Amino acid sequence: MTCSDESQFIQMNDQMVEQWGLFEAAFIGPRDGNPYVDVSLSAWLMCGDTIINTAGFFDGDGTYRIRCMPNRVGRWEYVTHSSHPELDGKQGTFECVVPSEDNHGPVGVRNQYHFAYADGTPYYPFGTTCYAWTHQGESLEVQTLQTLAEKPFNKLRMCVFPKHYPYNRNEPPLHPFERDAQGNPDFKRFNPAFFQHIEQCIGQLGALGIEADVILWHPYDRWGYANMDEDADLRYLRYLIARLAAFRNVWWSLANEYDFLLRVKPMERWHRFFAVLAAEDPYQHLRSIHNGDPDMNYDHTRPEVTHVCIQNWDVKRIHAWRASYGKPVINDELEYEGNIPMPWGNIHADELVHRCWIMAVNGGYAGHGETYVHSDDVLWWSKGGKLYGESWRGFAFLRRIIEESAGHGLTPIADVPENRIFPRVLTQWYWTRIAGGMAEDCYLIYLGEHQMAALPVWLEDDAYEIDIIDTREMTIQPGDLQPFNDDVMGHNPHIEQHKPNYYVTLPTRPYQAVRFRRL
Amino acid sequence: MTCSDESQFIQMNDQMVEQWGLFEAAFIGPRDGNPYVDVSLSAWLMCGDTIINTAGFFDGDGTYRIRCMPNRVGRWEYVTHSSHPELDGKQGTFECVVPSEDNHGPVGVRNQYHFAYADGTPYYPFGTTCYAWTHQGESLEVQTLQTLAEKPFNKLRMCVFPKHYPYNRNEPPLHPFERDAQGNPDFKRFNPAFFQHIEQCIGQLGALGIEADVILWHPYDRWGYANMDEDADLRYLRYLIARLAAFRNVWWSLANEYDFLLRVKPMERWHRFFAVLAAEDPYQHLRSIHNGDPDMNYDHTRPEVTHVCIQNWDVKRIHAWRASYGKPVINDELEYEGNIPMPWGNIHADELVHRCWIMAVNGGYAGHGETYVHSDDVLWWSKGGKLYGESWRGFAFLRRIIEESAGHGLTPIADVPENRIFPRVLTQWYWTRIAGGMAEDCYLIYLGEHQMAALPVWLEDDAYEIDIIDTREMTIQPGDLQPFNDDVMGHNPHIEQHKPNYYVTLPTRPYQAVRFRRL
Secondary structure, three states: OOHHHOOOOEEEOOOEEEOOOEEEEEEEOOOOOOHHHHOOEEEEEEEOOEEEEEEOEEOOOOEEEEEEOOOOOEEEEEEEEEOOHHHOOOEEEEEEEOOOOOOOOOEEEEOOOEEEEOOOOEEOOOEEEOOOHHHOOHHHHHHHHHHHHHOOOOEEEEEOOOOOEOOEOOOOOOOOEEEOOOOOEEEEEEOHHHHHHHHHHHHHHHHOOOEEEEEEEOOOOOOOHHHOOHHHHHHHHHHHHHHHOOOOOEEEEEEEOHHHHOOOOOHHHHHHHHHHHHHHOOOOOOEEEEOOOOOOOOOOOOOOOOOEEEEOOOHHHHHHHHHHHOOOEEEEEOOOEEOOOOHHHOEOHHHHHHHHHHHHHOOOEEEOOEEOOOOOOOOHHHHOOOOOOOHHHHHHHHHHHHHHHOOOOOEEHHHOOOOOOOOHHHHOOHHHOOEEEEEOOEEEEEOOOEOOOEEEEOOOOOOEEEEEEEOOOOEEEEEOEEEOOHHHHOOOOOOHHHOOOEEEEOOOOOOEEEEEEEO | OOHHHOOOOEEEOOOEEEOOOEEEEEEEOOOOOOHHHHOOEEEEEEEOOEEEEEEOEEOOOOEEEEEEOOOOOEEEEEEEEEOOHHHOOOEEEEEEEOOOOOOOOOEEEEOOOEEEEOOOOEEOOOEEEOOOHHHOOHHHHHHHHHHHHHOOOOEEEEEOOOOOEOOEOOOOOOOOEEEOOOOOEEEEEEOHHHHHHHHHHHHHHHHOOOEEEEEEEOOOOOOOHHHOOHHHHHHHHHHHHHHHOOOOOEEEEEEEOHHHHOOOOOHHHHHHHHHHHHHHOOOOOOEEEEOOOOOOOOOOOOOOOOOEEEEOOOHHHHHHHHHHHOOOEEEEEOOOEEOOOOHHHOEOHHHHHHHHHHHHHOOOEEEOOEEOOOOOOOOHHHHOOOOOOOHHHHHHHHHHHHHHHOOOOOEEHHHOOOOOOOOHHHHOOHHHOOEEEEEOOEEEEEOOOEOOOEEEEOOOOOOEEEEEEEOOOOEEEEEOEEEOOHHHHOOOOOOHHHOOOEEEEOOOOOOEEEEEEEO
16 A cells, blocks of 8 residues: 555556546566566556656565656556566556646746746746655644645755754654664665655645655765765666656756765766656656855756756846856755854845845746744754745745746846847946846836836837836835936936936835836 | 145145145246146155155146155255256255144055054045035035035045036036137146145045045046046146145045046056056055946056955955955945936945945945935035935944954954854855954954854853844844853754854844954
8 A cells, every 4th residue: 555545646557647647557576586676667658659668666565566647638558568577568558638727737948948837837936945844754744735735835845865964853754775773774675665755745745736846865864875876876766767757746856965965976976867867757857956065056058957956145146047057047045034053044034035036037036945943943944844934925925926927937138138128228237236037028127225216218108017016015006107308317428329218216115126017 | 826725734835744744835937838748846855864756736827836745753854856947956844743633644555455544543444435526616515524524434535527427417617627718628738726626625525534535537528538648647647646645635546437448548558557656656645446347347466556446236255356356455336325227326225234244344345325316416426415315324333343343454254264263164155145354352243134043153261242233223232152052053963073162142133243352
């Protein structure tokens, strides 16, 4: 019996399965020897001219499984291949039906710097981090899911392995490998219950509409999982692919702070992990890797990297990251709201929201995290539980604005030389200081610490709806276009060639945004 | 008759003059031809084994002058040298007496990254900018001086030439050169009244204890002063040296935004200006040059550059500037408090003060400026007048804290590897995020947007006075050292080798500073 019986994400053989749902077939096979390494199992799953070739896995107790996320509606057939005759040549069928309303498929890259679900619906990541939430026991996990259900997050960074770190001394209920009497793991024998639990959690996130940004390795370890050799690492990676790839809400994050692991996992090994994922994940889930030292970004230009995952507080560098990598940029650690001594975990809520606005309006994405001192060391960033801070509110407001404004993704105004709303003479140094993004019929400007009383613009006409957005008060007030006159810019002698024709009056107050939407 | 009669800074021949005061001798000479170029005049001024060789200048109306800032107490003799017999071989004496209480002499570099007056008193620059205040007519100039008298500034950036720029369209009362009926300047004939007025203003600043950071060139011009050729530039430079160098509160700032002038003044010319100043200013007043584009810093490693003057909003780069140039760093334009449309002139007061704290605590210096829209275009940053903003208050408070704390200048804690207050394991990424500076027996930490509830430290004992400084509320509360326990850092497994032994409890509130002073 596995958690798959309980999850709406997993449907058994011969049942109907939604497009991008999870089909699973189970088989009884050999128990002797070490089924994790002795027995190979894979399957072809076919629908019309579509073929998915997927690895199966041993789930303990004599049970082997194959899983599939069917990507088209229709009747699917499958056939297994195995080194063991008992598992070889198994056949079956299932019916893939149109997805339910909330099922938009897996998320992929679209429009170069942005994301969309497989059905074309834009996806704007507004993630948070609970690194070790799956290792805290049922009651805290339930509380974490309750919090997530109420909060604005649609992605969660979470580690597979348990964590040994400040505020994280508790032993996990389950371990990923079988262990001997002394607690030494056998890296050749997985613990199915551990992975079933991870899957349950991923399924629960999926039911909440939350992408699971699954972190495969990290340095914060006392059990030996961080120090596995390459064979063990690759066995673990392939086991995860076989188990998790059929979950439509899985993203692969190779590491939290890969650079702190370089002494045990050299750079070539990380490249290899990417290559294995690119070759063997039938669904090409998103693949990223996260640095620790801000000067140790991975080479995100490598083709296997689907998007840039970054840790960096210096968010006005977003332009450089986009230009350097040409891919979506998610800054998942721009320091967390909190009050612990470590500086990565103690910025004020307003500051975090400010940084998220800078990332988002410049066509990047940012992640939330919270680290307030807690009497039982239950800090959201690692264990989940409850939120005690305020930044999630500003994050929810930002998400609303982006969803209303960004279309297929915002492009920094600085990257669109032909845009005329801000003639270059006005703005040659605007965009390193002030955030400006544009989508089809929308300009979104975030002024941050800047508090100009008037924003001059050039527009073809006045057929725009103007919103003046107070990101601190979380209010939206209508704004007016007024005809430009020379007083607005102090009779600027440098704008004769490209004089603005309108301006918007703003309050002299920081942390405002202005939105122009074509009527 | 010149303004020198009125200024307490200028004392005539045969009078007593304070050390670092201004001695002046006047002579009647030829009026025909062009005395500015036809007649050479210089003088040796001697006291014991000290000799000052200074250029004289023509001050109009048949009057020639030599000036001197005597740098030692005693009886001085002088003798003139001239191409014209009427001015050659003039001799005289004056008595140099001990300086009055507020006269500490000129400011120079001390302790590599810092400044002191000639008498050894530390000087911490807390400047502001009124580029064109000397070109606004008497009533506004008087108001500017009244404001300066009440406010915390001890340096003022000011241009010699008038300014043509947004909010700056008014014609100056005086022009630096004689002009023909069409208004075309004759760059070979200075207008003494113009320079006498500049000197009056510099003297008035000196009387308020304010250093005059005199800007020699700038690009914002409609009269042709920005486009002078090299001969005219050098004649102007030498005229300024002859007139102004004897004012002890003069600093030479070659340009505001030199890089915007490169098309008319190539880089070699700027090098030449520095070389002339270094060779011909008898007092070696401070010499700097100010960039426009943040990527166009001058090569401040050149030996003639005494200190780094920089325009850059990105103040956490202070570590790189100090490391690159090895000289005092003054960031005089980290964006101004205000609300004009241009982003260099519209940040919130709190943000400006925040940036100034980052600069100052990291062993750099920062400048104030204010650009609020004004019905008559009287913006402090250019014309002076009154201050309408709030950042000057935070600036005054910061000045007080630095004067109490910085001794001979703060050194970034990150630059002192042997410091033990913050063991490196705690702080390897602290100091790019949080500002920490140390002087002899003082540590000053500015937390900015960081709001840790506890600051762990390692101290040899608890004989420290702790101040918890709220930079927004401008309050100072006593803090307590408490014995460190593992809960403070969540039982951090990474600090076993260098465990802190104390911590300070802080409010969970941003924009705090903490000061440790040895009892």
